Amino acid sequence: MPDIEFIENTKFSENTGIIDNMLNEFVEEDQDYKDKETVMNVMKNLVVHERFQFKVKRSSATRYHLMCVDDNCAWSFKSSTVFKANIFKVRSYNNNHTCGYGERYLTQRQATSGVIASIVKDTYVNPKKVYTANDIIEDIQKQHRIEVSYMKVWRAKEIAMAMIRGSPSDSYKELPKPIMVVDESFLKATYKGTILTACTHDGAGKIIPLAYAIADSENNKSWEWFFIQIKGTFGVREGMCIVSDRNERIFNATKAVYPEIAHCICKFHLWQNVKRTFKNYHKQLKDIFFVLARAYTIEKFEYHMIEMCKIDLRVQPYLFEIVYERWSRVYSKVKRSMVMTSNIAESINAANKDARELPWNNINRKSATETSIELGEKYDKLLRENLIASEQMTVRPATEQLYTVFKGVKAKYSVP
Secondary structure: OOOOOHHOOOOOOOOOEOOOEEEEEEEEOOOOOOOOOHHHHHHHHHHHOOOOOEEEEEEOOEEEEEEEEOOOOEEEEEEEEOOOOOOOOEEEEOOOOOOOOOHHHHOOOOOOOOHHHHHHHHHOOOOOOOOOOOHHHHHHHHHHHHOOOOHHHHHHHHHHHHHHOOHHHHHOOOOHHEEEEEEEEEEOOOOOOOEEEEEEOOOOOOEEEEEEEEEEOHHHHHHHHHHHHHHHHHHOOOOEEEEEEEHHHHHHHHHHHHHOOEEEEEEHHHHHHHHOOOOOOOHHHHHHHHHHHHHOHHHHHHHHHHHHHHHHHOHHHHHHHHHHHOOOOOOOOOOOOOOOOHHHHHHHHHHOOOOOOHOOOHHHHHHHHOOOOOOOHHHHHHHHHHHHHHHOOOEEOOOOOEEEEEOEEEEEEEOO
């Protein structure tokens, strides 16, 4: 009767009986394996566990035959494909060794870096655990009585960490794509107006302002003009998306200028809408809503959606109409990472709070001094006369905001 512990270590694919666990420790005839690579890894792990060695007798796309390292030993293993599929079936397996102890245990050629990596990889699941190459050498010696070199173990550690965490280069490819967060804020000086802003994150997670504009008011035309200017400079990039609140004017402008770009909704602004719409139950809905928005799997998303519907059945159709992919992580068509809000735009607005109290022309003083517009003959003559008169005057600061103009030794007038 097979060892129960070995059977428990065997992983079968659902409803198929096809083994896809490379650490399977129970091998017998007529077993089906996912593919040749799985069979090869199972046998390499098995010989390390049972402390013997084999050599490959035949290996091709359709066959994988092994024999003991001792040519006179009866141990053998044969597998081949099932018809033209990738599945490999164990055709025959003689697990009895007739060779001497020394031949089997003297060395261990199958204890490759890849095999050792598959043995120790689960240790690296916890990123806080320190598990050095020397620790691996000690554990392999204790558990399997195999001596391995430091370099082999060092390579095994790198392979094991890649198995669990992925390679650094692959992780870099998964970094968030360009995400542009846009918002508006009202200016508070005499002539009012609105400042439109666009910002993003750099690779270190720092906020980068991309563009800003001063508009008479926040409307379809001003937003459309703003996005046209950004597109002309920033272009359209792969995986790019725009994040904002549920401002219809922003949505209208992005449809016109960036029809191919995903437009996502800030989850905090969406929550404020949910809170107002379902105000009788907002305290019960709040925590579930944010877990729902951050869910990584559809199963989790559906589970929390059902929980919300138990509180108020109207929530699901309300959120469905807004479109899941605009505000939920799992349904999003772009890699938004943790950028699910317009918080970075709010940070820009907070930094500009004092500046918004100033007249807009103070913000654009440099542009104003460099403006070149042709004037009529009458006003051009007047400016030239004033220029000649100004050459006889002296300007001195009276305060930070006030200047006194002198003609000769007498003060003529003060100007801001």
